[in-house]
Amino acid sequence: MNAPMPFSGSPWGRLRRELFATPADGVLSLALIAVITTLVASLLRWGFTQANWAVVQLNSTLFAVGRYPVSQQWRLWLLVSLLASATGITWGLLRAFPRPDRGGELWPNNDRIAVVLLALVALWTPWALGLTAAIALRWLAITGALIALRWLAGRFGPALGRERAGWLAVVWPVLYLLGMVLISGGLGIAPVPSAEWGGLLLTLLEASFAILLCFPLGVLLALGRRSELPLLRWGSVIYIEFIRGAPLITLLFLGQNILGFLLPGGLAPERVWRAAWVLTFFAAAYLAEAVRSGLSAIPKGQLEAARALGLSTLQALQHVVLPQALRVALPVMVSQFISLLQDTTLLSMIGLMELLGTARTVMANPDFLGHYGEVYLTLGVLFWCCCAALGLGSRALERRLDPRHQPDGAG
Amino acid sequence: MVTPWWRDRRVVPWLVQGVVGLLVLLLIAFLLGNLVRNLTAAGLLLSWRWLGQPAGFDIGESLLPFNAELPYWRGLLAGLGNTLRAVISGLIGATVLGTLAGMANFSSNGLLRRLVRLYVEVVRNIPLLLQLVFWYFVVFLSLPNGTAALQLPGVVLAKSGLYLGDPQLVNGVWQAPLRLTVEFSALLTGLVVYSGAYIAEVVRGGIASVPRGQWEAASSLGLGWWASLRHVVLPQALRVIVPGLNTQYISLAKNSSLAVAVGYADLYAVAETTLNQTGRAVEVVILLLGAYLVLDLLISAVMNGLNQLVQIRER
Numbered sequence: 001m002n003a004p005m006p007f008s009g010s011p012w013g014r015l016r017r018e019l020f021a022t023p024a025d026g027v028l029s030l031a032l033i034a035v036i037t038t039l040v041a042s043l044l045r046w047g048f049t050q051a052n053w054a055v056v057q058l059n060s061t062l063f064a065v066g067r068y069p070v071s072q073q074w075r076l077w078l079l080v081s082l083l084a085s086a087t088g089i090t091w092g093l094l095r096a097f098p099r100p101d102r103g104g105e106l107w108p109n110n111d112r113i114a115v116v117l118l119a120l121v122a123l124w125t126p127w128a129l130g131l132t133a134a135i136a137l138r139w140l141a142i143t144g145a146l147i148a149l150r151w152l153a154g155r156f157g158p159a160l161g162r163e164r165a166g167w168l169a170v171v172w173p174v175l176y177l178l179g180m181v182l183i184s185g186g187l188g189i190a191p192v193p194s195a196e197w198g199g200l201l202l203t204l205l206e207a208s209f210a211i212l213l214c215f216p217l218g219v220l221l222a223l224g225r226r227s228e229l230p231l232l233r234w235g236s237v238i239y240i241e242f243i244r245g246a247p248l249i250t251l252l253f254l255g256q257n258i259l260g261f262l263l264p265g266g267l268a269p270e271r272v273w274r275a276a277w278v279l280t281f282f283a284a285a286y287l288a289e290a291v292r293s294g295l296s297a298i299p300k301g302q303l304e305a306a307r308a309l310g311l312s313t314l315q316a317l318q319h320v321v322l323p324q325a326l327r328v329a330l331p332v333m334v335s336q337f338i339s340l341l342q343d344t345t346l347l348s349m350i351g352l353m354e355l356l357g358t359a360r361t362v363m364a365n366p367d368f369l370g371h372y373g374e375v376y377l378t379l380g381v382l383f384w385c386c387c388a389a390l391g392l393g394s395r396a397l398e399r400r401l402d403p404r405h406q407p408d409g410a411g
Numbered sequence: 412m413v414t415p416w417w418r419d420r421r422v423v424p425w426l427v428q429g430v431v432g433l434l435v436l437l438l439i440a441f442l443l444g445n446l447v448r449n450l451t452a453a454g455l456l457l458s459w460r461w462l463g464q465p466a467g468f469d470i471g472e473s474l475l476p477f478n479a480e481l482p483y484w485r486g487l488l489a490g491l492g493n494t495l496r497a498v499i500s501g502l503i504g505a506t507v508l509g510t511l512a513g514m515a516n517f518s519s520n521g522l523l524r525r526l527v528r529l530y531v532e533v534v535r536n537i538p539l540l541l542q543l544v545f546w547y548f549v550v551f552l553s554l555p556n557g558t559a560a561l562q563l564p565g566v567v568l569a570k571s572g573l574y575l576g577d578p579q580l581v582n583g584v585w586q587a588p589l590r591l592t593v594e595f596s597a598l599l600t601g602l603v604v605y606s607g608a609y610i611a612e613v614v615r616g617g618i619a620s621v622p623r624g625q626w627e628a629a630s631s632l633g634l635g636w637w638a639s640l641r642h643v644v645l646p647q648a649l650r651v652i653v654p655g656l657n658t659q660y661i662s663l664a665k666n667s668s669l670a671v672a673v674g675y676a677d678l679y680a681v682a683e684t685t686l687n688q689t690g691r692a693v694e695v696v697i698l699l700l701g702a703y704l705v706l707d708l709l710i711s712a713v714m715n716g717l718n719q720l721v722q723i724r725e726r
Binding site: 261 | 424668
């Protein structure tokens with residue numbers, strides 16, 4: 001095994017060592033280079049000459065929000081603006097108040113790269129999608145606001161004081177509930193039936209709903225599975241193993257076809273919400289296993305020490321065991337969330353119009369028949385970016401929560 | 412001070428369990444009560460007699476003989492056969508691809524190592540269903556037919572299917588001893604590529620868990636890269652790899668249920684058609700869940716047996 005050497009020597013020397021260390025390596029490298037060049041060249045040729053991207057450009061609204069009524073789309077713009085503002089402020093304040101034990105720059109290199117990337121995406125996407133000037137301007141304004149608030153919060157955040165900045169933690173749940181109201185209507189604004197939600201909007205709604213709700217459920221199930229009380233333990237084991245033994249599509253099938261029979265007439269939720277609940281219950285079983293692996297990494301002495309200090313079992317779990325267990329389980333939990341986001345594509349198979357379902361209806365349109373490559377490639381890139389970003393975020397969070405650099409060992 | 416009985420440490424656990432058990436029982440009774448009431452109202456009370464009625468639909472391809480006059484249970488059995496066929500060939504393909512890709516992580520060739528990382532990162536961040544429809548609609552359905560088909564010695568890949576074993580062109584149509592439909596080929600490709608990436612990570616983790624000294628010792632005995640891997644490192648890595656493979660195999664078996672998206676008549680696809688025709692939702696779901704549970708348990712049992720084989724036996 002020739003492990004990769006650290007960066008040393010001239011670029012030419014490195015290239016030689018990496019690609020042409022032995023004659024066999026040389027032949028392999030040349031073959032691989034030939035194959036890669038051919039593939040990339042034919043992909044580029046297809047993308048620039050044969051592909052007809054109009055199918056994506058003309059349907060961009062459909063892919064974004066489905067059949068959400070045009071007259072009500074201002075609500076979604078408002079929601080996106082609010083989310084962008086909250087993101088900018090949170091981001092700025094996180095940098096303005098670095099962890100006390102670890103100095104932090106206000107503008108680390110990663111943030112500079114992120115801002116440049118955001119600006120590029122905001123400039124390039126409207127052009128690539130052929131959006132009208134009015135909509136392109138809105139996207140530019142929203143991105144501009146995000147970056148400006150990031151700068152303002154970083155600049156003037158310290159003047160607020162830690163206490164007041166802490167209120168931001170409340171803003172996000174409130175914003176989520178407000179978002180639900182804005183999307184579905186009620187409280188004085190016109191209702192939009194859930195059958196009209198679609199595209200990226202529905203994908204993100206289902207994924208975020210399931211991620212938020214499966215978390216408490218999963219933690220309870222994990223605690224139940226490790227409980228000393230036989231009834232709780234066996235109940236949790238049966239639930240977790242049953243769910244994990246079944247393919248998600250059969251559970252969604254169950255939700256669509258049987259949930260109506262299990263509840264009194266008329267009480268069964270609409271199809272979109274049935275699917276959301278099935279996703280939640282499905283994800284909870286997997287999350288429970290992730291949390292359980294975290295719990296088993298915490299020595300029993302932690303609970304015993306906390307009990308000896310006079311904490312009740314519940315308090316000990318809440319303040320001592322769970323914070324450590326969740327930190328250990330974080331990478332696995334995030335990868336579960338990533339697969340949950342990917343699993344939302346299965347909703348297209350029970351007739352919901354999330355991204356893939358929208359793609360199917362678009363391609364059933366005679367005008368766009370046969371443009372599978374363009375649409376699926378676009379969706380693939382979109383999903384890849386979302387999932388890769390979640391993965392990056394998870395690694396950043398891991399570093400932030402890593403206790404090894406804490407001098408006083410406070411959790 | 413006398414502790415009240417509801418805070419007695421001998422009573423509390425039973426109190427908690429009693430309350431939780433009662434709530435769960437009430438919930439189950441509520442759901443079952445509704446189920447029975449609603450099913451009675453719809454005239455669909457649990458019955459298995461419909462399984463013997465003629466199905467009235469046909470299956471595109473099937474290992475077990477099936478046609479529209481045969482009863483539903485034969486259709487479901489044919490679907491199960493198709494599922495098993497996809498799962499078993501998928502397991503073999505994904506294991507080969509995953510093992511090769513996992514080993515390639517330790518190649519001396521930097522380009523190959525980076526290519527494998529790219530493969531894993533691309534495949535793991537794109538939904539399987541999207542990959543499956545991509546393989547089917549974009550790759551397999553855009554293949555040419557007839558003389559323009561992709562031809563390799565002994566293999567022909569055309570829009571009409573994958574032909575193995577000396578294919579011949581007869582009147583513009585390929586003929587061969589073994590023909591795989593495009594639906595099956597697309598499903599198999601999708602499953603193998605997807606699970607292969609996950610298995611590659613399992614294999615990489617296993618090989619990385621073997622101490623570096625083992626490589627060095629093997630190479631000082633005069634063994635080359637391949638011989639060191641084959642005779643020294645892999646046998647030790649297997650102990651770590653096999654439990655990880657178990658998880659991946661089970662998820663491959665469950666993922667095969669997405670076959671319906673590419674038009675392959677697996678168990679789920681047949682069950683869906685059956686439900687649409689009979690309206691027997693509860694029975695169909697019970698059969699589906701039961702079949703997949705048994706399949707998972709079977710894979711687990713085989714892998715546990717394998718696991719015992721590869722563990723270190725101490726004298």
